[in-house]
Structures are given as C-alpha cells and as structure tokens.
Amino acid sequence: MPPSDQHQRVPVRRLSRRDFLWTYGGGLGGIALSTMLAGAEPAGLHHPAKAKRVVQLFMSGAASQCDTFDYKPQLIARNGQKFDPGGKVELFQSSPGAVMASPWEWRQRGQCGKWVSELVPHLATCVDDIAFIHSMVSKSNVHGPATFMQNTGFILPGYPALGAWMSYGLGSLNKDLPTFVVLPDSRGFAPNGAGNWSNGFLPAAHQGTLIRASGANPIYDLFPPKSATFINAKSEKDSLAVLNQLNDQHLATRKDDSRLEARIATYELAARLQVSAPEVMDIRKESEATKRLYGIDDPVTQDFGTNCLVARRMLERGVRFVQVWSGADNGFPRRNWDSHEDLAKDHANMAASMDKPAAALIKDLKSRGMLDDTIVHWTTEFGRMPCSQASKGRDHNPFAFTTFFAGGGFKGGISYGASDEWSYRAADKPTYCYDMHATMLYLLGIDHQRLTYRHNGIDRRITDVYGEVIKEVLA
Amino acid sequence: MLARGSVESPGPVAPPGALSCVTGLKSHFDLPPSAPEGQRRAAFAQWVTDPNNMLAWRSIVNRVWHYHFGVGLVDSPNDFGHMGSLPSNPELLDWLAVDFRDHGGSFKRLHKLIVMSAAYRHSSAGNRENEAKDADNRFLWRANRQRLDAESLRDSLLAISGKLDLTMGGPSVEQFFFKDDHSPVYDYSRYDPDAPGNYRRSVYRFLVRSVPDPLMERFDCPDVSMITAKRTTTITAIQALALMNNPFVLKQVEHLTDRITDVASAYRLILQREPSDKELQILTPYLAREGPQNLCRLLINTNEFLFVD
Numbered sequence: 001m002p003p004s005d006q007h008q009r010v011p012v013r014r015l016s017r018r019d020f021l022w023t024y025g026g027g028l029g030g031i032a033l034s035t036m037l038a039g040a041e042p043a044g045l046h047h048p049a050k051a052k053r054v055v056q057l058f059m060s061g062a063a064s065q066c067d068t069f070d071y072k073p074q075l076i077a078r079n080g081q082k083f084d085p086g087g088k089v090e091l092f093q094s095s096p097g098a099v100m101a102s103p104w105e106w107r108q109r110g111q112c113g114k115w116v117s118e119l120v121p122h123l124a125t126c127v128d129d130i131a132f133i134h135s136m137v138s139k140s141n142v143h144g145p146a147t148f149m150q151n152t153g154f155i156l157p158g159y160p161a162l163g164a165w166m167s168y169g170l171g172s173l174n175k176d177l178p179t180f181v182v183l184p185d186s187r188g189f190a191p192n193g194a195g196n197w198s199n200g201f202l203p204a205a206h207q208g209t210l211i212r213a214s215g216a217n218p219i220y221d222l223f224p225p226k227s228a229t230f231i232n233a234k235s236e237k238d239s240l241a242v243l244n245q246l247n248d249q250h251l252a253t254r255k256d257d258s259r260l261e262a263r264i265a266t267y268e269l270a271a272r273l274q275v276s277a278p279e280v281m282d283i284r285k286e287s288e289a290t291k292r293l294y295g296i297d298d299p300v301t302q303d304f305g306t307n308c309l310v311a312r313r314m315l316e317r318g319v320r321f322v323q324v325w326s327g328a329d330n331g332f333p334r335r336n337w338d339s340h341e342d343l344a345k346d347h348a349n350m351a352a353s354m355d356k357p358a359a360a361l362i363k364d365l366k367s368r369g370m371l372d373d374t375i376v377h378w379t380t381e382f383g384r385m386p387c388s389q390a391s392k393g394r395d396h397n398p399f400a401f402t403t404f405f406a407g408g409g410f411k412g413g414i415s416y417g418a419s420d421e422w423s424y425r426a427a428d429k430p431t432y433c434y435d436m437h438a439t440m441l442y443l444l445g446i447d448h449q450r451l452t453y454r455h456n457g458i459d460r461r462i463t464d465v466y467g468e469v470i471k472e473v474l475a
Numbered sequence: 476m477l478a479r480g481s482v483e484s485p486g487p488v489a490p491p492g493a494l495s496c497v498t499g500l501k502s503h504f505d506l507p508p509s510a511p512e513g514q515r516r517a518a519f520a521q522w523v524t525d526p527n528n529m530l531a532w533r534s535i536v537n538r539v540w541h542y543h544f545g546v547g548l549v550d551s552p553n554d555f556g557h558m559g560s561l562p563s564n565p566e567l568l569d570w571l572a573v574d575f576r577d578h579g580g581s582f583k584r585l586h587k588l589i590v591m592s593a594a595y596r597h598s599s600a601g602n603r604e605n606e607a608k609d610a611d612n613r614f615l616w617r618a619n620r621q622r623l624d625a626e627s628l629r630d631s632l633l634a635i636s637g638k639l640d641l642t643m644g645g646p647s648v649e650q651f652f653f654k655d656d657h658s659p660v661y662d663y664s665r666y667d668p669d670a671p672g673n674y675r676r677s678v679y680r681f682l683v684r685s686v687p688d689p690l691m692e693r694f695d696c697p698d699v700s701m702i703t704a705k706r707t708t709t710i711t712a713i714q715a716l717a718l719m720n721n722p723f724v725l726k727q728v729e730h731l732t733d734r735i736t737d738v739a740s741a742y743r744l745i746l747q748r749e750p751s752d753k754e755l756q757i758l759t760p761y762l763a764r765e766g767p768q769n770l771c772r773l774l775i776n777t778n779e780f781l782f783v784d
Contacts, residue, residue: 201707
C-alpha cells in the first residue's frame with residue numbers, strides 16, 4: 001500500500017472496494033488526480049520527510065569512478081605495471097591490460113578535503129554539499145540489465161522505476177504537470193530506452209513522462225499534428241465545452257461510477273498541461289547569470305545545461321521526480337560514458353558537457369533554498385576497470401563504482417564505503433541499489449519495506465527482499 | 476538441483492515431475508533422469524491436460540470468464556493457491572470446468588455459453604438496494620461497466636473508420652520504423668499511420684519487448700516482459716491528449732469523416748445508436764460551426780465511446 005490513507009483524499013461519493021482500488025490505482029487520474037484536485041500534500045507518510053522531491057542525473061554507459069571521485073594513489077604508483085589484485089580478473093569484452101592511472105590530475109577540494117580529479121572541476125567545488133558512496137556494486141556488468149537495476153532494483157525488464165514508485169507512493173505536488181518527468185540526452189536514449197522509466201506493473205499513470213526540452217511537441221501528443229488543420233484554438237474551446245456537455249448528460253444517469261467523472265476531469269487537466277508544459281520549458285525569462293551558470297551559452301554544455309535548468313524549473317513547480325540523462329546509447333562515435341576505446345578523449349567529452357551544468361544545478365537549488373528538501377542524485381549503472389583495455393580505454397566494472405547525493409537530508413562533505421586499493425572491488429560496506437533506494441525513500445518519508453504493490457501474488461518492492469537505510473550519510 | 480541457485484554447489488538430480496499437492500494425479504512422471512527433453516515436456520503437457528487435473532480446467536475457464544466480465548470467478552486468475560482468492564461462485568466454476576473438459580476443450584462453446592448467459596446480458600445500471608448488499612458486484616447483479624482496453628480501443632477506431640483488416644493469422648506486423656544499430660531503433664512516431672499493416676487487428680501487432688507502442692501503453696497495455704493476469708485500468712490526462720491529438724487516432728478520424736453525412740449517421744457509426752433530440756440540438760449547430768472532422772473527433776472522445784455499459 002502507499003503510505004497515505006487514500007480514503008481521506010479520494011473525492012468519491014461511494015467507496016465500494018472496487019472503486020477504492022480502482023481510484024487509488026489511477027495515478028494521474030486517481031490518487032494524483034485527487035491530490036491535484038485537492039491541491040493538497042499527501043498525508044500519512046511513514047515518518048516525517050526531509051525531502052519532497054528528487055532530481056537524478058544518470059550517466060549512461062558507466063562513468064568511471066577512478067577518474068572522477070574515487071582517488072587511488074596505488075594506480076599512480078603502479079601505472080603501467082601488471083594488474084594483479086589477486087584472483088582471476090574477468091572483464092566484459094577484453095583481457096585485463098596494465099594498471100592505468102587516470103589521465104587527470106587529482107587535488108583535494110573543499111573544506112572536507114575530498115580528492116577529486118580535474119575531469120570534473122565544477123562538481124569539485126560542490127564537495128562540501130555531497131555525500132559520496134564509493135562502494136557501489138552491481139549484479140550485472142552488461143549495460144541494459146545494470147541500468148535496469150539502478151532504476152528499478154531488478155536486472156530484468158518489467159519493474160517500476162524509482163520515479164514511478166514515488167509517484168505511486170506520494171502522488172503529485174502540483175496541479176498542472178506530471179509527477180515523474182524524464183529529460184533524455186538529445187542524442188537519444190540510454191540502453192533499455194523507455195524501459196528505464198517504466199511503470200512496470202504499477203498503473204500506467206505512474207510512468208515517467210518523456211519531455212524533450214528542445215522539441216516543438218515536447219510531450220508526446222501534447223498538441224495535434226500540423227496536418228490536422230481542422231483543429232485550432234477556437235474550435236478546441238468549442239469542442240471541449242460541447243464534449244463536457246455530452247459527458248455530463250451521459251453521467252447524469254450513471255452517477256454511481258466515479259470513473260466517468262474522473263475522466264471528464266482529465267480533459268481539464270490535459271488542457272492545463274498544454275499551457276504549463278511549454279511554460280516550464282521556456283527558459284527565456286531566466287536571468288543571464290543563471291543561463292551562464294548552467295552553460296546555456298556554450299554549445300558544449302547547452303544540451304545538458306538546458307535539461308538541468310528545466311529540471312530545476314519543474315522541481316520548483318512541484319514535479320516529484322526528474323530524471324536527467326547524460327549520454328545516449330552505446331553506439332559510435334561514442335555518445336555516452338562507455339569509454340572502452342579512448343578514455344581520455346571520450347570521458348573528457350562527456351564530462352565537459354555534464355560537469356558544469358550538474359554543479360550549477362546543485363548551486364542554484366542551494367541559492368534558492370530548495371536544496372534542503374530536494375535530493376540531487378548522481379549515478380551510473382556500474383564503474384570502470386582500474387586496468388586498461390587495449391592501452392587507452394577502460395572496460396566495465398560492476399564490482400565498484402561511485403554514486404553521490406546532495407541535499408534533501410544527506411550529509412555534505414562525506415564519503416561512505418570504500419573500494420579496495422585499486423578501485424576494483426567494494427572493500428568496505430558494499431552497497432547495492434537496494435540500500436541507495438531505501439535511503440532515498442527514507443528521506444522522502446517512506447519505509448521501503450512498506451511501499452508495496454501486489455503483482456502475481458507477490459507484494460513487490462523496489463528493494464526486492466533487500467535494502468538497508470544508510471544512516472551514516474544522513475544529516 | 477543447485478543449492479541456493481549456485482552453479483558451484485550442485486545437489487542431487489531432480490527427476491521430471493510436477494506438483495504433488497494437486498490431488499488425484501501422479502506427481503512423478505516415471506521417466507528416468509536420462510529421459511530426453513521432448514519426453515519430459517510431453518509428460519508435463521499430459522499432466523497439465525489430464526482430465527483429472529481440475530486445477531488446469533478451472534484455471535482456463537476462469538480466465539475466459541475474467542476476460543468477458545472484467546473480473547474472474549476467482550479474482551486472482553494467476554493464483555489458485557494459498558495466496559489467491561476464493562471463488563465467488565465455486566459450483567459455477569466447477570460446472571464450467573467440467574463442461575469445457577467434457578466437450579473437447581472447445582473455446583467456442585465456452586465463449587458462447589458465457590456471452591449468452593443471463594449474467595452476461597445484464598445492464599450496467601446501478602440499483603441502490605443491490606448496491607448496499609454487494610457494492611463490488613461479486614454476484615453479478617449488474618454488468619461491470621468496462622473501459623475499452625488498448626487493443627479494443629485501437630480496433631474499434633479502425634472498425635468505425637472502415638479500415639479494419641480482419642485477415643486472420645500470419646506473421647505479426649511491425650508497426651514501427653526499424654533501424655538496426657548498436658542499439659536498434661524502434662520508432663513508432665516515424666511509421667505511416669496509413670501503412671496497410673497498421674490496419675491489422677491489434678492482436679497481430681509485433682510486440683517489441685524493449686520498446687512498447689506508446690499509444691497502447693498509455694491505455695494500460697501491459698509490459699510484455701511481465702506476466703500480467705489482470706490489467707490495471709487507469710484514466711489519465713495523457714490518455715485524453717492521445718485520443719485528441721495522436722496522429723494515428725486523427726488519421727482514423729479523417730477516414731471516419733468520409734463515412735458520415737450528418738449527426739445521426741455519425742452517432743450510428745460511432746456510438747451505435749440514434750442521437751436524442753437534445754443531442755441533435757447541441758450537435759447540429761456544432762457540426763455547422765466546426766465541420767465533420769471535429770464532430771467525429773468529439774464523439775470518439777466521449778465517455779460513451781470509451782466505456783461499454
């Protein structure tokens with residue numbers, strides 16, 4: 001069950017079990033709709049929440065931990081020597097090369113003295129607001145399953161993403177926009193495509209809504225195609241009024257069915273979405289300083305920067321979960337973080353487009369007082385190997401990678417867990433997506449063990465049968 | 476057996492067999508551990524379809540009942556075990572199961588029996604007295620008003636536009652743009668809504684497990700990588716947008732427009748009835764103001780079109 005008492009919030013006259021289940025299953029047309037109509041905050045969380053919303057920056061293709069935030073002097077000292085961490089080293093698509101030091105210099109940053117590489121100089125200025133987890137482990141070293149795992153807690157398709165669970169559990173904070181929004185890299189989707197923001201077996205309304213910040217039709221079917229010339233603003237107004245009239249007459253003899261009424265309301269919501277969606281994506285009114293902060297003025301950072309800025313605007317307007325993708329699929333030329341061939345070149349490109357906007361988002365949220373109740377989550381599907389692949393690249397490493405959190409009740413300036421001296425395996429406090437999801441849900445006021453949905457006889461959770469809240473990273 | 480699923484801890488060999496809790500059947504198949512795969516499968520198929528395996532017969536008739544009524548006699552169609560629900564009408568379930576079994580497992584007969592029954596032919600109109608006793612309608616004193624599911628909606632649109640292709644069988648139809656790449660591209664928006672393959676019944680759609688059709692998904696067509704016994708049925712603003720603006724839907728509206736002459740003919744085609752005087756009063760001037768395409772678009776957006784009484 002979702003953590004709130006739906007009976008209190010669903011405006012139906014007759015609450016048969018059928019209607020009750022149906023209505024709370026309805027999301028944007030059900031719980032969220034009722035919340036939207038009421039304009040109310042969901043009551044009845046499992047415990048007081050620190051955070052209200054989440055923005056997740058997903059580095060598709062696997063961003064290297066040992067070239068960004070997981071500093072290992074051993075790699076510098078042993079650069080070029082045989083990689084021998086003990087035991088057989090199994091890689092995804094190559095045989096282990098020599099130990100490869102990061103091509104970037106490392107420096108201690110912030111008051112906390114966190115070692116950060118020169119690959120991410122802007123995020124380096126945020127370390128005092130960040131909780132790093134260096135002992136992340138994945139159950140797969142293949143992009144698709146591992147990306148599913150970070151998003152849904154399962155390596156197989158068909159399970160709901162964290163944003164969908166949040167939508168189901170918490171409902172909406174706003175009247176005009178979807179609850180769970182996804183902003184893809186303009187070059188395309190990560191492996192699994194829309195499966196990464198699937199509602200799985202949860203009702204369809206909890207699915208992530210794909211928004212292309214730079215498109216004329218930013219949401220699928222938001223407006224009629226240009227070819228439909230019989231539709232214009234005047235006819236649309238006329239049509240909606242007549243539609244309501246017909247639907248009201250139909251309803252008059254079917255008053256006992258709350259779904260019919262709910263559907264009438266969805267047409268009002270749809271009309272509001274047609275106004276609010278373009279508004280939230282219109283960044284022209286943002287100050288020049290803000291646009292510069294996000295790098296909108298620079299072609300390198302423009303795409304990810306625009307998405308990050310739009311993400312902030314959505315969070316301001318009450319979107320619960322915004323997922324922003326850095327990187328598309330694993331194709332060539334490289335357009336995500338999957339740097340098998342040339343790490344120095346390909347990671348440099350990806351970091352150059354991501355680093356400044358990501359740091360801008362943290363700083364901007366902070367200066368607006370929103371970082372206190374917004375979780376910024378930076379993650380990827382797995383890490384990269386400390387040894388080289390064909391001398392210049394790095395292969396997949398599911399045994400250790402780094403994810404970080406800022407704001408929303410996370411402690412700043414700390415690092416939790418550790419990889420071994422090579423950044424090869426999680427050595428101290430191995431952490432899975434289950435713990436990561438449990439901790440985020442905890443800060444949102446949800447006990448991950450009680451956010452369940454019965455599917456095929458099993459009370460499903462995003463954390464499956466695992467998950468520990470990581471208390472050490474909580475403020 | 477692999478202890479705890481680990482390939483590194485093999486246990487004893489498990490011979491072919493089935494559930495011992497299903498009474499009246501042998502759970503051991505009397506096949507040697509070395510029996511070839513084909514024999515094992517055949518033995519299992521025989522176990523499932525054994526005339527005495529009431530679990531299988533009950534389960535399939537319940538599933539068909541579920542599709543017709545929107546809820547099964549057992550409302551957990553994939554679960555007849557301890558975690559499942561009890562049947563609302565156990566005698567009926569057994570009777571249907573036996574009748575189905577004893578008539579060669581004829582689905583046609585089963586469908587006919589169900590749709591010709593008094594229970595199926597109820598109206599969905601409410602009734603205060605019965606409402607108070609059985610608000611869930613578990614005892615079927617009325618019909619369950621059902622929202623068209625994704626496939627029915629799509630097929631209905633094609634049927635009224637005059638384009639539905641009733642060809643049976645054959646390979647499934649790829650209703651999307653496809654490009655083979657490192658990550659293959661399946662793009663539904665780049666597919667011509669008027670491509671002949673698009674007129675086939677929804678049951679013949681090629682289902683891409685990794686990239687579902689957004690229009691179908693919007694109307695609760697489940698993720699095909701999951702076994703889904705019961706669909707959730709939602710009503711969302713995104714659905715309203717799809718029925719108003721989706722290129723496939725609007726294409727059918729165009730075809731539909733060619734088939735109507737006035738409000739009454741639009742009603743007969745789209746809502747299968749004559750319009751009331753009041754509806755004529757509202758819609759005749761609307762038709763004059765906004766034209767036949769808008770009239771058709773309006774009628775497919777009514778609750779009456781999407782819900783079956």
